[in-house]
Amino acid sequence: MHHEMLDHFAAGVSPIHRLDPAAKTVAALAVILATVLVGRDHFRPLIPLAAALVIYQAIARVPVGYTARHLLLLSPLVLGIVGLFPLLEPGRALWAIPLGPWRIEITQAGLVRGGHLAAKCVLASWAAFLLMATTRFQDLLQALARLRVPRVLVIQLAFMYRYLWILADEVMRLRMARAARDGGGGPWKMRMRSRVDLVGVLFVRTYDRAERVYWAMLARGFDGTMPATATAPARPVDWAFAAMTVAAALLLISADRCLYG
Template identity: 35%
Template sequence: MLDRYFFEGNSIIHRLDPRVKVVLTVVFALGVAFSNSYLLIYFSIFYSLVIIFIAKIPVHIAFKRLLPLIIFLLLLWVFLPFSVKGKTIFEVGPLAITKDGVLYAYRITVKSVAILLLLIAFITTSDMVALFHALAHLKVPKKLIFLIFFTYRYIHVVWMEYQRIKNALAMRRFVPGTNLHTYKTVAHVVGMLMVRSYDRSERVYNAMLCRGFNGTFYMLDHFELKGFDIIFTAISIIIFSGVVWISANQIL
């Protein structure tokens, strides 16, 4: 579930039209992902930090969202500097750290941080129902929206089911290890989770049919694009386009 510190604020960022947030996030994230300009990447990080500051999101809460990504990126730093061919800058026994490998790992790191900060700044400052509503207005396929919605809605249910199975194993004094018994037990747990998830999905589907669900979620409130939304979008895109132009022409 989204942390209440994120979407229960009353800042101008929280009051932005969710459609604006989704569009800006997609445009900026694609720009960062496909660009090799560090100026653009650094600007995106700075821009996201400014938005997070305006949204009054506590720094330690935002950092908690970055922590899993940082742990994953540390694994990349263990392998990439040694596995990419290029000019050797340091040797550790038979292994050589290359300049190209370090730059490649660094580029992936700053791009990943920039994109995740964009998500924290825009996506997490809206509640999930509003985001799904925004996706529907932006003509995203309904099936994809339903898939994301039900994944978000029931992922914690699957997690609770896993915790019950885990507690049952602990009561039977199961201790995981690197042996055949552990592998068989893990396989049984995965299989049990899949079966129970399927059974629950059938019950949810039948319950929705009984309530007349026809594949459409009807909303009582609809978005209204305001002047501030247009101004904010225009300024953001103009600044972003300017940075892209400067990067392309290598002015800085």
């Protein structure tokens, strides 16, 4: 399954995998923010960002094909907007395609605008992807706790992630049981009905599970507070990595603001 793929790379060994998860998180956030803060239609600042991500990916030895497959699966909303820009943005027409009574014009301004949005989107997603491909989720949780994300939220994320795959498996089982009965076909009303029941059963089972988990916690002395877990301290190299990435991101954004002014 998908999650096993991701975890598989996250458990790899490379100098990047060994970096402190908090340092990696800070660095990824810096790169993401720098990307989204690049001014409208400025392409050149995106080049060093892309170069940095290529180097990171190479050192961490994350497979290129896997990355590309993941990043090119853009959402319909992104595709719609990016695809419509060349057609609908006013400006100098590069090509005009006659289509019956209409003329479809592809404008230069539209290509630039759509292309820039798409490039920013891919770069920012890539940065987040590389963070997750080189950091195990459990380590990311500890990083978030150290970065002063409220503990309740970190614990919430931990519980959710813990039970995500268990419930996903439960959906698969319920789905199979359903398909074994109706073959996945049947009239629309019946298909709706069986899916509604599936979600309902899932809610009731999940609610009961929450109760059992709570009892299991109480049985081990839970009193409302979760014990903190000790983490390995960051090394100088971790600090240096985070500081250098943040500095580079700041430099890039200032340069973008000054040069394009």
